[in-house]
Amino acid sequence: MTAEAMTVLDIRGISRRFGGLQALSGVSFSVNKGEIVGVIGPNGAGKTTLFSTLVGLIRPDSGTITLDGKNLAGLKPHRVAALGMTKTFQNVALFAESSVLDNVLTAGLLRHGVEAARSEALNCLDRVGLRAVAHKQAGDLSFPERARVELARALCTAPKVLLLDEVMAALNHSEMQEIMALIRSLRRDGVTLLIVEHHMRAIMNVCDRIMVLNFGRLLADGTPEQVAHDPEVIEAYLGRSLEKRR
Ligand SMILES: Nc1ncnc2c1ncn2[C@@H]1O[C@H](COP(=O)(O)OP(=O)(O)OP(=O)(O)O)[C@@H](O)[C@H]1O
Ligand SMILES: [Mg+2]
Missing domain, CATH: 1.10.8 (Helicase, Ruva Protein; domain 3)
Incomplete structure (x- = not known):
């Protein structure tokens, strides 16, 4: 398969400002079909804003969002959902x-x-x-x-790309295991997943790749192993050790 055929979602230079606050700043990444990608970062880093922008709830000031080769510029959430991308709400x-x-x-x-x-x-x-x-x-x-x-x-x-915004918040350990099993079974069905979570063990465990947002910028993008050992990520978010963050 060519690289292009494998890419399901391509984001180029997404920026969004709220008044004086630059919530997203030139965020670019692409996601392959069937990948499970984690998005982590401190409170207020822009994770929910990123997801809302991807599904058409928030309009970016600049940048492009391409799903399966289609430009989503200006599409409303129900149109984006009909094309195959949807998100869960952090505040259900x-x-x-x-x-x-x-x-x-x-x-x-x-x-x-x-x-x-x-x-x-x-x-x-x-x-x-x-x-x-x-x-x-x-x-x-x-x-x-x-x-x-x-x-x-x-x-x-019936999403092709599903964005999960903190669906494991408030779940106990066994409920979290069940959701992780569900996430893996969705991937087996060909669904691509982007997951925002503060539960580090869960996200490191279930994701193929992790992106770190900090002050609206992409600080790191790599395997869980790479990200967990990235000094900038540790400084910005993880603290001195992963163990401290449960
Ligand atoms: N509609 C809005 N109007 C004004 N400011 C907003 C709006 N939505 C988000 N913000 C601000 O943008 C920044 C990013 O918020 P966002 O909700 O994306 O962060 P987050 O990474 O999801 O944080 P958390 O981990 O707490 O959920 C924050 O400073 C937030 O206050
Ligand atoms: Mg959020």
Whole structure:
């Protein structure tokens, strides 16, 4: 396969300013099909802003985003999702009065009629281990369960590239293991994943490659091993040892 055929996502020179704050500054990288790429960095580094820009929620001031050879400039999130890229929300906001199933089904309507979306939504709930609570009100779920509903919602758009923004926050160890197993199974299905996480052990374990953002700039991009030993990364984010960060 040629390098071009393997590239699913190509980002060139993305910048975004909020008032006086340069949230993203000339960020460029590309991602190969089937890769699992971690995005780490301190609070406020621009990780969520990067993901929001990729899926069309935030318009970059400059730069290009190319998904499967298509330029996404100016496309709205639902169009980007229809082309195959979607993200989960760091602050999960479900329709609390609606059933879990209906919350997920809505995402499926992007590409299916209601009945097909319902069966697809049930499959996605199965995949995240929530089939049993499909008919509960979303507002009655625990916080970790809501994070899984958010994941099921993203899956229900049938993404080629899935961006996960801190889906493991607030999960206990075994719940985290389950999500990591799910991430690996998605990759086996050909999904490409970008993952923002503060749980260093989890991210070092599941990712092929890690990018480090710091003050809106890409500070490092390499294997987990390379990044963990990069003096600049240790200084900016990891601290003196990984062990200190759980
Ligand atoms: N809509 C906005 N308007 C103004 N400033 C914003 C907006 N969104 C983000 N910012 C600012 O941009 C910077 C980057 O924020 P972002 O949420 O991308 O960081 P992050 O790396 O995701 O941090 P965290 O690890 O805390 O989630 C922060 O200083 C934030 O306050
Ligand atoms: Mg964030």
